[in-house]
Amino acid sequence: MLAAAGIAASLVALPASAQESGGTLVMVTQPEPPNLAPYISTSGPIGQVASKVYEGLVNIGPDFEILPSLAKSWEISDDGLTYTFSLQEGVTWHDGEPFTSADVQFGIMDVLREVHPRGGSLLQVIESVDTPDDLTAVLNLSEPAPYLLVALNGYESPIVAKHIFDGTDIRGNETANAPIGTGPFKFVEWQKGQYVRMDKNEDYWQDGKPYLDRVVVRFIADAATRTAAMESEEVLLGGFGAIPNIDVPALEELPYLEATTEGYGYFAPMMQLQFNTSKAPYDNEKVRQAIAYAVDRDFVVENIWFGFGKVATGPISSLFEPTGLYTTDGVIDYTVDDRIEKANALLDEAGYPRGDNGIRFSMVHDMTPYGEEWRRFGEYVKQALGEVGIAVDLRYEDVATWLKRVYTDYDYEMSSNWLFGLPDPVIGVHRQFHSDQIRQGTVFVNGMLWSTPEMDALMDKAKTENDPAARAELYKEFQQVVTEAAPVIFMHEMEFVTVYNTKLHDVVTGPLGIYNNFADMWMEQ
Incomplete structure (x- = not known):
C-alpha cells in the first residue's frame, strides 16, 4: 500500500569502497523518552533510540520489501498458518550470550503478546512458537494473517533476551533503562535530561557494520535551541518534529543541511x-x-x-x-x-x-x-x-x-x-x-x-x-x-520532516526512516 504511495529511500547508497568508518552521530530527539523499553511502550522517542539496540526477525526495505534481519530466511505454508524462520548464525546479545530460537519464542509469546501495546492484538494470532533447534523458530497461527510478516520488524516487534527477562517482572525489568539487544549499537549510558550514548557493537553479526563509532541522542527542551544546535552543527540529525516546521525552510538554505519528508511511510x-x-x-x-x-x-x-x-x-x-x-x-x-x-x-x-x-x-x-x-x-x-x-x-x-x-x-x-x-x-x-x-x-x-x-x-x-x-x-x-x-x-x-547534515549518508534507507538501526549510515570524515 505504502509503496504505491511512492515511498522510497531519500539517499542512494554509494559503493562500499566509498564508505568511511568512524565518527559520532549526534541526533536530537524531542521529547526525552520515559524509558528505553520498546516492548512495553510505542512512545515515539523510545523507538528512535531503542531501535539501534534491539532488532526484529525482519527489516523493511525502500519499497516495503521484507528483508532479512535476525531471520536470514523464512517460509510460509500454503494455508498461511505456519511461518518457519531460519535464524542468523553467530548472533550474540550485547552481554555476550548467544541469540537462539528460545529468545524468539519467549520474546513473542511472553513479552510482545503480553505487554506490547499493539502486540496484544496483532500477535494474538500466534498460538505457539516451536523451536526444533537453536536456529529455527516456527510460528503457528490460528488463522491467516497477511499483515503479520511486515510487523515482525525491529521497531514493531523487538526481540528481547530470554535469559534477561525470564522469571522477572517484564514491565519492571531493570533493562528498561539500560537495554541489552543484538543491534549494531550497544547502550552505554543515559544522562537524564541530557543524552543517551550508544557505542559501536564490535561483535555485530553483519560483518563490517556499523560504520559509525557512536550514536549520541540529545534531549533539548527548547525548540529554538534545537534549531540553533542544528545550524551550528552541534547536532547532525533530527526528525519527527524535533526541528520545528517553522524553522525548516531557513535551515534548508544552508549549504550543509538537507531536509526530507521521506522515511515516514511505515507510520502514517x-x-x-x-x-x-x-x-x-x-x-x-x-x-x-x-x-x-x-x-x-x-x-x-x-x-x-x-x-x-x-x-x-x-x-x-x-x-x-x-x-x-x-x-x-x-x-x-x-x-x-x-x-x-x-x-x-x-x-x-x-x-x-x-x-x-x-x-x-x-x-x-x-x-x-x-x-x-x-x-x-x-x-x-x-x-x-x-x-x-x-x-x-x-x-x-x-x-x-x-x-x-x-x-x-x-x-x-x-x-x-x-x-x-x-x-x-x-x-x-x-x-x-x-x-x-x-x-x-x-x-x-x-x-x-x-x-x-x-x-x-x-x-x-x-x-x-x-x-x-x-x-x-x-x-x-x-x-x-x-x-x-x-x-x-x-x-x-x-507530515514530518527529517533535517540532516550533508556529511551523513544513507540517513533514510526505507519507510522506517530514523527508526531504522543506522547500521548502514556513514559519515564523511
Missing part, C-alpha cells in the same frame, strides 16, 4: 483529539460531534503545522486509498462552512445551554507533551471551543505523567494525541477502538474507553477477510460509524 501518523467517553459530558455523542465541528482543521494545518499535513477525514489515512480501504463515502464531513452553527445546535440539543456568562461547561484539555506545536494547538483549541461556549483549561505535563494520566488512571477529559496508522488497519487502527484494547496501563491503545459489540465484530471480520472488495466494504462501514460516534476527532494526517 494521524493527529487527533480524543475523549474519555466514560465521563460526562463526553459520554454524549452530540457533545463530541459539536467539538468536532468547532475546531478548524485547515487552520491548524496551515498556521500551527505550517502546511506540513493534510486534513483528516476519519480513522484511516488517505495513504490507504490505493488499496480501497480509505473512503469518504458516507463519512460525516466536519469541515462544512456552517460548522459553528452545527456545533452550537448540537450542544443545545445535548442539554448544555449557555449560562449568563455565555459558558455551557468547562473542561481540561491535556496537551501532548511533545513540543511547541502542541502548546500552540492547545491554545487554539481553547480559543475555538470558547467560541461555542466551552471554557477550556490547558494542562501540559511530562511524557510519563501524561501517559499515566491517559492510559492508566483515565484521569482526563480530552487530550491531544497522535498515533501511527501503520501499514494495515489491523496493526495501527484497531487498537484504538476494539474492546479488547481497553488495557489499563498499556499506552496508545483504547484510552477513550469507547467500544461496541457491533464494531468489535466488524473489526474481527475485517482482520481475516482476504477478498479486497469485501474488506473495503467492511472498512467503509467502520469509518462511517467511528466518525459519527466521534470518540476521536481526526485532525490531520501528519
Whole structure:
C-alpha cells in the first residue's frame, strides 16, 4: 500500500569502497523518552533510540520489501498458518550470550503478546512458537494473517533476551533503562535530561557494520535551541518534529543541511483529539460531534503545522486509498462552512445551554507533551471551543505523567494525541477502538474507553477477510460509524520532516526512516 504511495529511500547508497568508518552521530530527539523499553511502550522517542539496540526477525526495505534481519530466511505454508524462520548464525546479545530460537519464542509469546501495546492484538494470532533447534523458530497461527510478516520488524516487534527477562517482572525489568539487544549499537549510558550514548557493537553479526563509532541522542527542551544546535552543527540529525516546521525552510538554505519528508511511510501518523467517553459530558455523542465541528482543521494545518499535513477525514489515512480501504463515502464531513452553527445546535440539543456568562461547561484539555506545536494547538483549541461556549483549561505535563494520566488512571477529559496508522488497519487502527484494547496501563491503545459489540465484530471480520472488495466494504462501514460516534476527532494526517547534515549518508534507507538501526549510515570524515 505504502509503496504505491511512492515511498522510497531519500539517499542512494554509494559503493562500499566509498564508505568511511568512524565518527559520532549526534541526533536530537524531542521529547526525552520515559524509558528505553520498546516492548512495553510505542512512545515515539523510545523507538528512535531503542531501535539501534534491539532488532526484529525482519527489516523493511525502500519499497516495503521484507528483508532479512535476525531471520536470514523464512517460509510460509500454503494455508498461511505456519511461518518457519531460519535464524542468523553467530548472533550474540550485547552481554555476550548467544541469540537462539528460545529468545524468539519467549520474546513473542511472553513479552510482545503480553505487554506490547499493539502486540496484544496483532500477535494474538500466534498460538505457539516451536523451536526444533537453536536456529529455527516456527510460528503457528490460528488463522491467516497477511499483515503479520511486515510487523515482525525491529521497531514493531523487538526481540528481547530470554535469559534477561525470564522469571522477572517484564514491565519492571531493570533493562528498561539500560537495554541489552543484538543491534549494531550497544547502550552505554543515559544522562537524564541530557543524552543517551550508544557505542559501536564490535561483535555485530553483519560483518563490517556499523560504520559509525557512536550514536549520541540529545534531549533539548527548547525548540529554538534545537534549531540553533542544528545550524551550528552541534547536532547532525533530527526528525519527527524535533526541528520545528517553522524553522525548516531557513535551515534548508544552508549549504550543509538537507531536509526530507521521506522515511515516514511505515507510520502514517494521524493527529487527533480524543475523549474519555466514560465521563460526562463526553459520554454524549452530540457533545463530541459539536467539538468536532468547532475546531478548524485547515487552520491548524496551515498556521500551527505550517502546511506540513493534510486534513483528516476519519480513522484511516488517505495513504490507504490505493488499496480501497480509505473512503469518504458516507463519512460525516466536519469541515462544512456552517460548522459553528452545527456545533452550537448540537450542544443545545445535548442539554448544555449557555449560562449568563455565555459558558455551557468547562473542561481540561491535556496537551501532548511533545513540543511547541502542541502548546500552540492547545491554545487554539481553547480559543475555538470558547467560541461555542466551552471554557477550556490547558494542562501540559511530562511524557510519563501524561501517559499515566491517559492510559492508566483515565484521569482526563480530552487530550491531544497522535498515533501511527501503520501499514494495515489491523496493526495501527484497531487498537484504538476494539474492546479488547481497553488495557489499563498499556499506552496508545483504547484510552477513550469507547467500544461496541457491533464494531468489535466488524473489526474481527475485517482482520481475516482476504477478498479486497469485501474488506473495503467492511472498512467503509467502520469509518462511517467511528466518525459519527466521534470518540476521536481526526485532525490531520501528519507530515514530518527529517533535517540532516550533508556529511551523513544513507540517513533514510526505507519507510522506517530514523527508526531504522543506522547500521548502514556513514559519515564523511
